[in-house]
Amino acid sequence: MEDKEFKVIKQEIKSLISTISEIPQEQIDETKDFFKDLGIDSMKALEIIASIEKKYKIIIPEEEIPKITNLNAVYNFIEEHIKNK
């Protein structure tokens, strides 16, 4: 997969999260524990997760969960997933 395409995906995810959480994109820190730091409530949090899952048609296996601690990890997971398709 080309880097350019991956950039687009990163931007899409960030924009989706920003729209649902109403947190400006520039305030979203990709290295931090997103759900913990932003204290998102269950409705918004689950909407974000389900939307990402549906948009990229991914199912995150249980054993991958511990690795996904921040947004960068989410991007990486999706990149891997799309590459292996």
Next chain:
Amino acid sequence: MQEKTIYINKKINPKGLKKDQYDVIIIGAGIGGLVCGCYLAKAGLKVLIVEQHNKPGGYCTSFERDGFIFDAGAIENLREGSIFRQIINDLDIEEKIKIYRTDPSIILIMPDYKIKIKNNTWETIADLQDKFPHESKQIYNFFDFIFNTKFPILYIKIKNKIFSQFIEEYFSDKKLKAIIKALVAQIGVPSTKLSTLTAAIHLREFVFDSGYYTRGGLQTFSNALAEKFKEYGGNLLFSNLVNKIKIIKYEAKGVVLNNKINISSKYIVSNADATQTFLSLVGENKLKKDFVIKLKNAIPSISVIAVYLGIDKNLKNELDNCYELIYVPTYEEDNPWEEGRLEKTPLAGNLYCYLTSLKDSNLAPKDKESISVGLFTPLIREDYWDSNKEKISQNMINRIEEVIPGISKKIIKKEIATPLTFRKYTLNRDGAIRGWAAFLSQIDQDMMPQKTPIKNLFLAGHWVSLTSGEYGLPTAAYTGFKAAKIILNRIEK
């Protein structure tokens, strides 16, 4: 005579709007409609809310009989950090709403146990551990997982897991399992059809972080929103039924009221029953066959038979002054959908009691109490209730007598509401109390999204499906807020 041109916001409508033209028409003044209307009107749009009832709120209403004030329905969820708090803050209605919290927030009464849900979650859990010492470690593990797991992980691990199976993985004590199931029974779905995710969110946000109420009853909340909507310049039309949504080339253009009056608008938000919105107001011929089939096959949530009682007795200092009492008379799990359940003797099923005046003495005359008791049931049949409602309500009172002895002799006022009553006042399909039934098969945000197949028509309210299976007021408020955001984003573009 030339019609007067109205300018609400010159930036949005540089040419102004005519008297019967709006930016947005909202069908229904339930919480979803009111919240949506407030955000839109606050942003400067010309908004009309049309409500068939003579007061705002939908299920979030109260009524008065001889000085006794009862909440018609709806459980509040005003916990700190909730979407409600954000809305109250955004719309600047703190002044009008006095929120308080009771401790304990809920008392669950089982045949041999009385479980107090205290404000301090881990105190409640420690109490359960004391009652079931042989399951102590597993009780800790269970609640630690439910409370301390982040949402994405909950979603991945337990969304597709059936709750009854999940409980089996943790506990072996039959009575303990029954207690855990009873704590989530208010969702109205048997644990064999319930997603563990829905159950977990319910335990976190509706059971253990509950007990928040507004002084003056639920109507206070709806009234505050309605007043705010008018302050922002919104127009609220009561006792008017929308008969048709005008659609030209698959685009919503306005509504026709029962009295044939035509009102046009750029956008429509339906806070009304989703099935009727599409099948009656839009019309089957404007929709794809698949969509119509999906709509007809979807299963609405449970309804309720409620008994509202005026009691000639001061019950203060009894029942720990707890506002909410859940009485579960047997260890066998209640399945509100079971056929013939209401005919059993003694009456089967969990009873939900709200002793509204214990904490808010304005809700009943002096030294008297207002109590409402609810029992879940489907609508069954149109002709079922006239001949059965008296007997069932008497059986409900007999059951409550087991928990509050002597109460049946002190009743001086009694009102019964059946699923037909709830349907009549809210027009919800089958008198459903919280949108679609939260079966695992129906908790998907794509099942009934806010964006509809009709251009410029959006849904708000509890018929919008959410991933968590959350329901009732939080869903109504959240989707009302989101419908406003969708429209405002489109206008900006």
